[in-house]
Amino acid sequence: MSGKGENPVTPAVRVTDLTVAYGDKTVLWDIDLEIPGGSMVAVVGPNGAGKTTLIKSIQGLVPRVAGVVSIHGRPYEKQRKEVSYVPQRGSVDWDFPTSVVDTVKMGTYGDLGWIRRPGRREHEKALGALEKVDMLEFAQRQISQLSGGQQQRVFLARALVQSASVYLLDEPFQGVDATTEKAIVTILKELVAGGKTVLAVHHDLNTVSEYYERIAILNVGLVAAGRVEDIFNSENLMKAYGGKTSFFPERKTARRAV
Amino acid sequence: MSPHQLDIQLVAVIVAASCSIPGAFLVLRRMSMMTDAISHSILLGIILAFFLVGDLSSPFLIIGAAASGVLAISLIEAVNRSRLVKKDASIGIVFPFLFSVAVILLSKYARNVHIDTHSVLLGEIAFAPFNRLIVSGMDLGPVSAYVMGSILLLNLLFISFFYKELKVSTFDESFASSIGFRPRLIHYLLMAVVSLTCVGAFDAVGSILVIALIVIPPCCAYLLTDSLFRMISLSVLFGISAAISGFWAANWLDVNIAGSMAFVCGVFFLVVFLFAPQRGLFGIMREKRRQRMDFAEASLLVSLYNQEKGEAVKNHPDSRGMFRSADFASKVVGFLKQKGEIAVTGGGLFLTERGRERARMTVEGR
Numbered sequence: 115m116s117g118k119g120e121n122p123v124t125p126a127v128r129v130t131d132l133t134v135a136y137g138d139k140t141v142l143w144d145i146d147l148e149i150p151g152g153s154m155v156a157v158v159g160p161n162g163a164g165k166t167t168l169i170k171s172i173q174g175l176v177p178r179v180a181g182v183v184s185i186h187g188r189p190y191e192k193q194r195k196e197v198s199y200v201p202q203r204g205s206v207d208w209d210f211p212t213s214v215v216d217t218v219k220m221g222t223y224g225d226l227g228w229i230r231r232p233g234r235r236e237h238e239k240a241l242g243a244l245e246k247v248d249m250l251e252f253a254q255r256q257i258s259q260l261s262g263g264q265q266q267r268v269f270l271a272r273a274l275v276q277s278a279s280v281y282l283l284d285e286p287f288q289g290v291d292a293t294t295e296k297a298i299v300t301i302l303k304e305l306v307a308g309g310k311t312v313l314a315v316h317h318d319l320n321t322v323s324e325y326y327e328r329i330a331i332l333n334v335g336l337v338a339a340g341r342v343e344d345i346f347n348s349e350n351l352m353k354a355y356g357g358k359t360s361f362f363p364e365r366k367t368a369r370r371a372v
Numbered sequence: 373m374s375p376h377q378l379d380i381q382l383v384a385v386i387v388a389a390s391c392s393i394p395g396a397f398l399v400l401r402r403m404s405m406m407t408d409a410i411s412h413s414i415l416l417g418i419i420l421a422f423f424l425v426g427d428l429s430s431p432f433l434i435i436g437a438a439a440s441g442v443l444a445i446s447l448i449e450a451v452n453r454s455r456l457v458k459k460d461a462s463i464g465i466v467f468p469f470l471f472s473v474a475v476i477l478l479s480k481y482a483r484n485v486h487i488d489t490h491s492v493l494l495g496e497i498a499f500a501p502f503n504r505l506i507v508s509g510m511d512l513g514p515v516s517a518y519v520m521g522s523i524l525l526l527n528l529l530f531i532s533f534f535y536k537e538l539k540v541s542t543f544d545e546s547f548a549s550s551i552g553f554r555p556r557l558i559h560y561l562l563m564a565v566v567s568l569t570c571v572g573a574f575d576a577v578g579s580i581l582v583i584a585l586i587v588i589p590p591c592c593a594y595l596l597t598d599s600l601f602r603m604i605s606l607s608v609l610f611g612i613s614a615a616i617s618g619f620w621a622a623n624w625l626d627v628n629i630a631g632s633m634a635f636v637c638g639v640f641f642l643v644v645f646l647f648a649p650q651r652g653l654f655g656i657m658r659e660k661r662r663q664r665m666d667f668a669e670a671s672l673l674v675s676l677y678n679q680e681k682g683e684a685v686k687n688h689p690d691s692r693g694m695f696r697s698a699d700f701a702s703k704v705v706g707f708l709k710q711k712g713e714i715a716v717t718g719g720g721l722f723l724t725e726r727g728r729e730r731a732r733m734t735v736e737g738r
Contacts, residue, residue, distance in 0.1 A: 211598050212543065212600055
């Protein structure tokens with residue numbers, strides 16, 4: 115970790131000219147984005163804005179038509195271990211025959227590399243992460259028996275054991291209970307306080323100001339990115355969502371001020 | 373048991389075990405029907421390799437066959453990735469095409485070669501003992517036991533080396549890719565292993581019945597366990613038992629051995645499907661019934677509890693009118709009485725101490 119991420123000039127994540135297309139449909143167009151280390155960033159935008167694609171293409175999970183991604187100043191491909199990914203909960207089959215602790219252990223596979231098996235140390239790590247997300251008592255439970263919130267905690271725990279410095283989360287609050295949402299926010303804020311960087315696809319505009327310091331507003335192209343208080347306003351949201359949102363940050367802050 | 377019968381069973385057991393191992397991953401990856409594609413496409417590879425080397429027993433035939441299995445998979449993926457055709461349809465387009473090319477080549481240019489369509493589809497395990505490995509005059513057993521034995525060993529090695537890679541890329545492909553494993557590479561390795569297994573098993577049980585051995589044992593195991601490792605081990609056990617009991621069933625009924633083995637697989641599945649403790653059809657029905665009864669009991673207890681506390685009771689507490697039939701109501705009352713949670717005296721129902729506790733826990737959520 116030393117040397118990396120502490121340099122305030124080098125952003126934790128830098129995306130340059132990123133363009134992605136599925137077939138003849140452009141999903142992301144010429145995105146330039148810099149995410150400073152130690153910040154918590156929301157990615158918002160309407161459906162089909164390319165939020166998930168942004169998270170995936172940063173990691174090369176979908177082919178880029180153009181663009182470069184660097185993590186702490188070096189190409190992503192060389193910094194894979196610095197990045198931890200929490201996919202959408204619905205992207206996997208939760209009937210897969212495995213236990214909670216074994217699922218979390220998958221987070222250690224990257225460090226183990228090919229062929230080497232997880233052992234005692236990896237098991238302890240997984241249990242530690244489960245304790246952090248308050249799921250230790252479910253360690254031996256089959257994953258099909260978990261609720262949505264519990265599934266999300268398991269996914270977060272799997273990301274935590276990777277000991278990365280950049281966390282990419284795809285809708286971590288989708289369909290989870292209020293307690294889980296609070297617990298996840300607390301953990302993410304602790305990570306950020308410890309110098310880690312969090313980038314999360316976020317849907318609920320009501321909680322943006324409460325949870326995040328920075329925001330990237332997306333609609334195929336990047337509408338705006340920066341500190342929440344500077345750019346999270348109705349003008350930018352109108353640009354991204356058109357008339358499809360009834361949320362106006364100014365009105366909310368105004369009401370709070372009264 | 374004659375040595376001949378022993379040989380057949382030996383080959384069958386090895387075939388079944390080597391099929392069930394990769395089968396577990398195919399089933400979990402929802403790719404069972406890829407087996408269908410592979411097991412048919414290998415015929416093309418066998419024939420093309422035969423044209424090249426001109427010898428039916430050459431090991432190049434196995435390589436050619438395995439390669440055409442992988443070719444079939446790649447073509448299916450290519451058609452599929454074009455997004456112009458749905459996945460199941462792309463399977464249905466590719467393998468009958470490759471298979472038909474093979475059949476045409478076979479009937480046009482290789483009529484006098486001993487590959488008949490009947491044995492392509494059904495195999496002929498009964499002949500397995502006749503082709504023997506003889507080294508300097510010593511009879512070392514049927515050749516196919518050695519061929520399939522090597523394939524089984526390869527499958528075991530593959531699974532034990534790449535267990536965690538297979539597991540993570542089957543469960544969560546994009547995560548696997550994000551931590552630096554290459555799910556596509558693993559996918560093709562698995563497909564190559566399946567192709568090779570099909571090629572080996574093809575000789576013994578034919579292209580249709582190899583599907584039964586690859587798909588059905590893991591499906592049985594899946595319904596019986598929550599752990600991937602146990603699922604694979606159970607699949608192997610199911611495969612082996614189907615092979616042995618299938619052989620004796622065929623012996624007894626005097627029918628085709630491979631067909632009988634596949635039939636036994638089907639019977640195994642039916643039994644598991646119906647009687648698996650938690651996931652079987654009857655298990656699910658039992659669980660639903662239990663939940664319904666649980667809910668009915670709790671509703672009755674809570675309604676009595678509320679009545680005791682003097683709160684307005686929506687339902688008539690004597691249980692009639694609360695449930696869909698008087699029969700069901702008296703059943704609920706009967707169960708509660710048996711558990712000592714209510715007492716029936718003279719005109720009505722009363723909570724016992726235990727019943728009151730359960731009602732309180734239900735209302736207050738412990």
